[in-house]
Amino acid sequence: MNKNYETFARVYDAIMDDTLYDKWTDFSLRHLRKTKERKKLLELACGTGIQSVRFSQAGFEVTGLDLSQEMLDVAQKRAASAKQKIDFMQGNMLDLSQAGTYDFVTCYSDSICYMQDEAEVGDVFKQVYDCLEEDGVFIFDVHSTYQIDEAFPGYSYHENADDFAMVWDSYEDEAPHSVVHELTFFIEEEDGRFSRYDEIHEERTYEVLTYDILLEQAGFKSFKLYADFEDKEPTDTSARWFFVCQK
Missing domain, CATH: 2.20.25.110 (S-adenosyl-L-methionine-dependent methyltransferases)
Structure with a gap:
């Protein structure tokens, strides 16, 4: 399988709509106030590193974390060929105790929806909270219930x-x-x-209220809710919810 993993990762990348990465990048740049002192970013579930490279090109100091070492091997090559210095680490977002501290954390491509139940979602939120600097920002997206x-x-x-x-x-x-x-x-x-x-x-996804409660329990002081990559409130038929959370 490993010999094939690069092919496999390439297939994943081939079926992924490339314009989505532009949209995630644009959304992030509108909501993450990068300064000289504040630019350390952790990308959870970074996969083959396409988004990590975009963040690095935008001037963030990027660390990418993923469960799959094979995906990370592809990400390393991608970063090298884009001449971007990115740290990649194999790990589980349910335990970020060794991940360090960051000004910003992102978790895109509905990766939170892969958690088994709301207890795990709450655990991820707590882990993220603990590795954010004071006033740090956490952005994630999930599928809407619709x-x-x-x-x-x-x-x-x-x-x-x-x-x-x-x-x-x-x-x-x-x-x-x-x-x-x-x-x-x-x-x-x-x-x-x-x-x-x-x-x-x-x-699996949850009602907005459930995410609200879990974020509050993790310690986040506030969050804003948007939909479908735009800075506007969700409607009944929005496909993707974006949460911008403040520590």
């Missing part, structure tokens, strides 16, 4: 490229506001044959 309950169930997406194919189907899960994504990849090997990989992604 997106999980109405948009995803029955969603199906197929992609065919020369060297890979992908099938993605989403189904409603048992817990409230939860969904299962079943992904099947067919990736071309060096000998021209295709290998099949199956992945299951389980995501």
Whole structure:
């Protein structure tokens, strides 16, 4: 699998809409007040490092953290070829005790939705709070309840490229506001044959009030709520909620 991981990461990057990274970057730059003294940023769930590189190019001192060492290997190469000095560390956002302290923490691409339950979400918030400097800012995005309950169930997406194919189907899960994504990849090997990989992604979101309570319990003094990369309040059909939280 490891020999293939770069192909696999490339497939992930290929199916990700590149313009989303521009939007995350723009949103971040509007809400993170960077100064000479305040520019240390921790990106949680940084994956293959596309967003970390954008932050570094924007002048932040970036550390990227991810569970997957293979993803981080790809991220290291990406940072090197972009001539950006970024620290990458393998770790779990449920334990940031060794991560150091930062002025800013981000967690994008609905990575919080991969936590198993609200206890874990609360744990992440507490970990982030503890590694933020005073007056630090934490930004994260999650799927809205509308997106999980109405948009995803029955969603199906197929992609065919020369060297890979992908099938993605989403189904409603048992817990409230939860969904299962079943992904099947067919990736071309060096000998021209295709290998099949199956992945299951389980995501779960909560009412805004739940996030509000968990943030408060973690110690955050306030947060602002936005939707879909714009500085405006969510509507009933917003797909993605953004929380900008102040320590």
